[in-house]
Amino acid sequence: MTATEKTGGGASASYALELKGVNKSFGLIRANRNINLAVRPGTIHGIIGENGAGKSTLMNIVYGMHTRDDGEILIDGERVDMRSSADAISHGVGMVHQHFMLVPTFTVLENVMLGTEGGALLREGREAARARIVELSERYNLAISPDALVSDLNVGQRQRVEIIKALKGGAKILILDEPTGVLTPQEAEQLFEVLKVLRDRGVAVLLITHKLAEIMEITDAVDIMRQGEIVGHRKTAQTSPAELAELMVGREVLLEVERTEVSPPGDVRFSASHLGYTSSQGVVELDDISFEVRSGEILGVAGVSGNGQTQLMEVLAGMRHLTAGAINILGTEVTPASETNPRIIRDVGVRHIPEDRHTHGLILHFEARENMILGLQDSDLTGTGLLMDQDAIEANCRAKMKDYDVRPSEPRHFAKNFSGGNQQKIVIAREFSAHPVVLLVGQPTRGVDVGAIEFIHKQLLALRDAGCAILLVSVELDEIMSLSDRIMVLCGGKNVGIVSRDEADRQTLGLMMAGQKRTGEAA
Numbered sequence: 209m210t211a212t213e214k215t216g217g218g219a220s221a222s223y224a225l226e227l228k229g230v231n232k233s234f235g236l237i238r239a240n241r242n243i244n245l246a247v248r249p250g251t252i253h254g255i256i257g258e259n260g261a262g263k264s265t266l267m268n269i270v271y272g273m274h275t276r277d278d279g280e281i282l283i284d285g286e287r288v289d290m291r292s293s294a295d296a297i298s299h300g301v302g303m304v305h306q307h308f309m310l311v312p313t314f315t316v317l318e319n320v321m322l323g324t325e326g327g328a329l330l331r332e333g334r335e336a337a338r339a340r341i342v343e344l345s346e347r348y349n350l351a352i353s354p355d356a357l358v359s360d361l362n363v364g365q366r367q368r369v370e371i372i373k374a375l376k377g378g379a380k381i382l383i384l385d386e387p388t389g390v391l392t393p394q395e396a397e398q399l400f401e402v403l404k405v406l407r408d409r410g411v412a413v414l415l416i417t418h419k420l421a422e423i424m425e426i427t428d429a430v431d432i433m434r435q436g437e438i439v440g441h442r443k444t445a446q447t448s449p450a451e452l453a454e455l456m457v458g459r460e461v462l463l464e465v466e467r468t469e470v471s472p473p474g475d476v477r478f479s480a481s482h483l484g485y486t487s488s489q490g491v492v493e494l495d496d497i498s499f500e501v502r503s504g505e506i507l508g509v510a511g512v513s514g515n516g517q518t519q520l521m522e523v524l525a526g527m528r529h530l531t532a533g534a535i536n537i538l539g540t541e542v543t544p545a546s547e548t549n550p551r552i553i554r555d556v557g558v559r560h561i562p563e564d565r566h567t568h569g570l571i572l573h574f575e576a577r578e579n580m581i582l583g584l585q586d587s588d589l590t591g592t593g594l595l596m597d598q599d600a601i602e603a604n605c606r607a608k609m610k611d612y613d614v615r616p617s618e619p620r621h622f623a624k625n626f627s628g629g630n631q632q633k634i635v636i637a638r639e640f641s642a643h644p645v646v647l648l649v650g651q652p653t654r655g656v657d658v659g660a661i662e663f664i665h666k667q668l669l670a671l672r673d674a675g676c677a678i679l680l681v682s683v684e685l686d687e688i689m690s691l692s693d694r695i696m697v698l699c700g701g702k703n704v705g706i707v708s709r710d711e712a713d714r715q716t717l718g719l720m721m722a723g724q725k726r727t728g729e730a731a
């Protein structure tokens with residue numbers, strides 16, 4: 209294959225990036241197999257695939273963070289050898305990772321200069337670096353000031369600082385790994401506007417995402433990965449979400465699960481009455497929140513992220529102490545005077561899928577089988593003798609990995625070495641199968657592929673049908689709307705109102721998320 213080919217209009221168009229026969233294994237796991245990929249300049253190119261398909265590994269190879277076992281990488285038709293991210297940057301490749309790498313107490317300028325000690329930016333001095341930031345910000349409509357303190361920026365703005373960092377060396381290829389997972393829908397739209405400007409200025413943008421709607425909205429072409437291989441390539445205009453989902457997972461996928469109407473929900477399993485939480489810095493983060501959740505119902509919590517959802521989940525889970533009002537969980541009353549902790553809350557039958565799986569859901573340097581019993585060490589999962597039964601712990605993990613399709617099915621693999629979606633499946637498997645009476649669920653499908661989303665949604669509805677009382681926090685409005693029986697909207701730490709499933713449409717919820725109360729609403 210030549211690096212240059214004729215376009216339909218007769219003009220010559222080379223590929224910004226080509227991969228030929230790239231392979232990568234981690235021990236026995238073949239993460240990338242014989243990958244051939246070609247990306248044109250001035251296009252947005254999607255990479256999709258089920259969890260563990262090898263997307264991040266492949267992009268990390270292009271960015272020099274992993275070394276390929278064999279195969280070729282060509283940039284603008286030239287063979288290059290990527291041995292480090294410094295190599296990649298020097299060849300015009302930039303990458304924005306899922307987890308930002310910014311120092312919050314530094315300004316944008318200081319963050320952008322960080323890591324270039326001894327490099328061109330420092331020699332040019334602060335003023336040259338400042339001018340570069342202003343130039344990039346203007347050229348790509350990033351609207352970022354070099355003197356802003358990073359801690360004052362919202363998540364979308366912080367991501368744009370990462371984009372500036374990636375572009376500062378003159379990147380012609382920009383890789384973004386699940387960039388919208390942490391963004392609000394509004395911030396995601398702003399990011400897409402930036403990506404379109406980058407495309408129009410000739411940058412080749414590679415976008416890893418699980419959200420098929422994003423692929424349809426923003427990309428020009430898409431490659432589909434499954435089990436380490438590229439199993440399809442499509443021009444976006446010539447495909448559909450259903451076809452992409454099927455190519456990814458190898459079977460037809462229900463993009464919205466069917467939900468049965470259950471008889472009226474049962475007894476109240478947990479409730480909050482005038483609940484308030486003020487942080488140690490004196491910031492009121494939850495204010496006068498009242499609601500109840502019954503057996504057999506899902507109460508969805510909608511809101512632009514950062515409006516108290518995290519604090520609410522953590523107060524209910526016993527991770528933070530409420531400072532006003534009361535909670536009643538399965539008859540256990542929690543007030544500001546109570547000595548609560550997560551152990552007490554778990555012991556009454558509450559299970560919790562935390563929003564941040566890395567910080568609160570897993571111990572990354574523990575093995576999968578150890579993570580699969582976290583919080584359940586005293587249960588019969590660890591055997592009945594005086595000492596923990598290692599065979600029982602391994603068998604428990606193996607069984608849950610099978611039920612929840614965790615890949616690879618290796619109980620002794622460290623949690624940190626699973627792909628993001630498979631890490632999430634470990635947390636879900638542990639908590640869902642621990643017979644929850646009450647379930648607190650935060651962002652259950654963040655970073656999870658469409659097949660697994662279908663599975664998780666079905667499981668959530670099955671638990672609800674079996675009588676579990678579920679509180680579901682998600683930034684995905686579609687997820688909230690398709691699963692919840694009632695929806696509570698939070699804005700500025702306040703309960704703006706609770707609407708039934710039938711009353712909930714995007715417009716009503718959108719207005720409520722902006723703080724508009726519904727008339728005559730009794731929360």
Ligand SMILES: Nc1ncnc2c1ncn2[C@@H]1O[C@H](COP(=O)(O)OP(=O)(O)OP(=O)(O)O)[C@@H](O)[C@H]1O
Pocket residue numbers: 234237238239257258259260261262263264265266615616625626627628629630655
């Ligand atoms: N450092 C590592 N050591 C061992 N195995 C690894 C390592 N990094 C990735 N893997 C394995 O390689 C495979 C591909 O992982 P990768 O993170 O590339 O998948 P992905 O497609 O990005 O998944 P997700 O959508 O869940 O993020 C997985 O089986 C994963 O467990």
